[in-house]
Amino acid sequence: MAVAERYAVKESEAHWQQVWAERACFRATEDPERPKYYVLEMFPYPSGRIHMGHLRNYTMGDLVARYRRARGHMVLHPMGWDAFGLPAENAAIQRGVHPATWTRENIAAMRDQFKPMGLSIDWTREIATCEPEYYRHEQKMFLDFLKAGLAYRTETWVNWDPVEHTVLANEQVIDGKGWRSGAPVERRKLAQWSFRITRYAEDLLQAIQDLDRWPDKVRAMQTNWIGRSEGARVRWDLADRDDALEVFTTRPDTLYGASFCAISPNHPLAAELARDNPDLAAFIAECARLGTSEEAIETAEKRGFDTGLRAVHPLDPSWTVPVHVANFVLMEYGTGAIFGCPAHDQRDFDFARKYDLPILAVVAPRDTDPVAFAADLTAGTEAFVGDGVAINSRFLDGLGVADAKRAVIERLESLGKGEGTVQYRLRDWGVSRQRYWGCPIPVIHCPSCGIVPVPEDQLPVTLPEDVTFDAPGNPLDRHPTWAHVDCPTCGTAARRETDTFDTFVESSWYFARFCAPHSDTVAFDRAAVDYWLPVDQYIGGVEHAVLHLLYSRFFMRALRDCGYLAGAEPFAGLFTQGMVTHETYQAADGSWLEPAEVERTDDGGARRLSDGAPVTVGRSEKMSKSRRNTVDPERILDTYGADAARLFIVSDNPPDGDMEWSDAGLEGAWRYVNRIWRLVAAPPVPLPPAGTPVPVADLDAPTLGLYRRAHKTIAGVTEDLERFRFNTAVARIRELTNALGDLKADAPGAAAVARFCVETAVRLLNPMVPHLTESCWQALGGSTILAESDWPQADPAHLVDDTVTLAVQVNGKLRGNVSLPRDCPKAEAEAAALAVDNVRAHTEGKTIRKVVVVPNRIVNIVVG
RNA sequence: GCGGACGUGGCGGAACUGGUAGACGCAGCGGACUUAAAAUCCGCUUCUCGUUGAGAGUGGGGGUUCGAGUCCCUCCGUCCGCACCA
DSSP: OOGGGSOOHHHHHHHHHHHHHHHTTTOOOOOTTSOEEEEEEOOOOOOSSOOHHHHHHHHHHHHHHHHHHHTTOEEEOOOEEOOOSHHHHHHHHHHOOOHHHHHHHHHHHHHHHHGGGOOOOOGGGOEETTSHHHHHHHHHHHHHHHHTTSEEEEEEEEEEETTTTEEEOGGGEETTEETTTOOBOEEEEEEEEEEOGGGGHHHHHHHHTTOTBSOHHHHHHHHHHHOEEEEEEEEEEETTSSOEEEEEESOGGGGGGOOEEEEOTTSHHHHHHHTTOHHHHHHHHHHHHHOSOHHHHHHOOOOEEEEEEEEEOTTOTTOEEEEEEETTOOTTSTTSEEEEOGGGOHHHHHHHHHHTOOOOOOEEOTTSOHHHHHHHHHHSSOOOOSOOEEOSOGGGTTOBHHHHHHHHHHHHHHHTSEEEEEEESOOOEEOEEOOSSSOBOOEEEETTTEEEEOOGGGOOOOOOSOOOOSSSSOHHHHOSSTTEEEOTTTOSEEEEOOOEEOTTTGGGTHHHHTTSTTOSSSSSOHHHHHHHOSBSEEEEEGGGTTHHHHHHHHHHHHHHHTTSOSOSOSBSBEEEEOOEEEEEEEOTTSOEEOGGGEEEOTTSOEEETTTOOEEEEEEEEEOOTTTTOOOOHHHHHHHHHHHHHHHHHHHSSOTTSOEEOOHHHHHHHHHHHHHHHHHHHSOSSOOOOTTOOOOGGGOOHHHHHHHHHHHHHHHHHHHHHHTTOHHHHHHHHHHHHHHHTTOOTTSTTHHHHHHHHHHHHHHHHTTTSHHHHHHHHHHTTOSSOGGGSOOOOOOGGGSSOSEEEEEEEETTEEEEEEEEETTOOHHHHHHHHHHSHHHHHHHTTSOEEEEEEETTTEEEEEEO
């Protein structure tokens, strides 16, 4: 092969990356006259190594960014580092390296690994959340939240990891155990800083409806997480006591079916009663031991302890029910107390069976005999939770469930015994972490003034560098001087808050900071933020569907209400990409082998490269260190170059699904990269100079067909990219280049058409394989570079053909084809269809009952 | 249990609002080029029977329709999220 025909990947990719950098092609600038487009991938944690998930994530984002730039948008596509967090402290403990050093070195290493991908990122906007220039603004926000009542300190039950010596977020507790330590998590009551996310519960919920460019799946998950339920709070006076029990219910219509009340083992009343009742205290202790792991809940039976107290029915003072402490009542939801209506709630039913409590049906399905229904239900094992009409319910009898709810609430309100209310599952966000490597919470605890915010002119509160990790717990707590300060208000000796923020706080506003990352006086330059926000396309893993995305939505609202910015929704469009998976390999002794250690054999098996020992091929799973089925992106980029990797990533399967990484697939992409280059360097037809017009009128039918195919490809690819269908976009371009093989070189205008097709393919492929296509474009004699060029335009006149092929069916079965002028009259199509030989064979001797003609598509002849 | 997504060749996957199922790629088979190999190019590749052709076919069953992968009912199965949420 001639030298000119071989594509020099390394030289090409390095060259174009340098050209783009020199020309500052990807520097984001604001131009109010032009449409903007903000593309953002979820920023990475600087672990020090990029992985395949990064490669996939940033390839997709880059594709979108390059496409939008070509479409004439002012594009913002920045990169930063989610740089606080536990791994840095673990590295400090294990290897004695300071978290700051470890993090900064990792950032440098990962930046070096990202650069060869050829991403169209504005690197001048790079931020790292661990730097004081970044987190100082977060501290100011916190002070403003404090003033606005959006941040507060309270004693809450937390998940405490006894090994890590810190609080864990709910998502860090897996099956009741710490996600890193594996130690059973303890429930502890601690004074914690919390953000009042519940203030926006209704707004966060309602606004989900307008997030029409978010996946339905994520919208559903957020909706469920917020967990709105309408119902009533009902007060049950306690007999022989001065106080009352407040319960929450979604079924106030079943109040006349109540047979007990139950309170959580963590309910204050339970604690009070337990003081004089050792048996109850023992019961409560046992409930706590049972824990909250999934299988514990699954298998635990309903258990209760009768307190001996009686609660007075709110609608009938002569009616009392027993009050139990029950293991299935959660303190965290509602009021921590319920009334039990066994007939219409399965849990209450099970409980009533066990403790022999009455089961009285108060709702019956319409059109059933209430007496018989009630008898069946009482005798059976299942509660009735469906819709119906009230029975055995005095003034409610005959009302439907919805009407009965309204009527009861009205009665309760008039009696002062309760009121209609809305309950949310969502809880406030506890943000305190007993950790060093996080943003310091800027408050001071003063023995005489209490909690005193750090004055704004003293921000930022920076982390001390001289810390030790030789003992468990928070190094800030042990630091000899850092925490000891004078109270800003009264001047007496006081102590800094030593907790730091949950790292989800930094990621809740970084997207806004990217709009003007270097403004040091304010967190957000209003003009820049108003121009760029919201993010038009956010891309990341679905694992953040609830927490990060919900926290960010909360933060935008809180920042808006504190006067920082105007919008409420951070991400107008969201795309959740799937995981990267790979086959797993196990040696005979069960140990896992890396893909690089294994070779596939022709019979479909595999063997170890080192000694030829047989290897068991397991199913494809998410790449993980434990199964050793990871592939190192750095090596891929080094061997095949960025373009082949990028092409494989976007062409293999739909981007929202899991992608199976395979060497064969990558090599297929690599072959295509080289094929495209050959198309330019050694075209099937000598190409005329750039700008040679296509002599459309002179083209014969096949050549015109190819020319039109190129226009259709432009239209199709454009549509596919708009809809995130990268795989079909690539397939269309491959079809075009395949079709080029059928071009007759000596046909009139063939060379000009060939040039048009090659140019089109190159331009359409640019967002996927930017380096290769720049080289191609240059070789084709392009006067610009593609990174600064416009997206091709399809000519609508060439999107339709003059001649169309119609399928001909007889009784719905395909029997032939006919070629006809586009939009020809139905009668003509019918006649042509009936004339097809094979059609005649199937209609001969039969009566034609009906002929269906769908113009330009199909003719169906119905015979009988 | 609740909510969501989904089920198409050996594999990943195409198929616009019902209109020629299997685009494109991977793997496989055959051929060309080559002393040979690699690379490249061309052809075949859902299954069954076969010469043209025919029959079957989108998880199973049923329905609507001239026509169903697509719509409806029902059953089976897979994946994801939440879960004693009152």
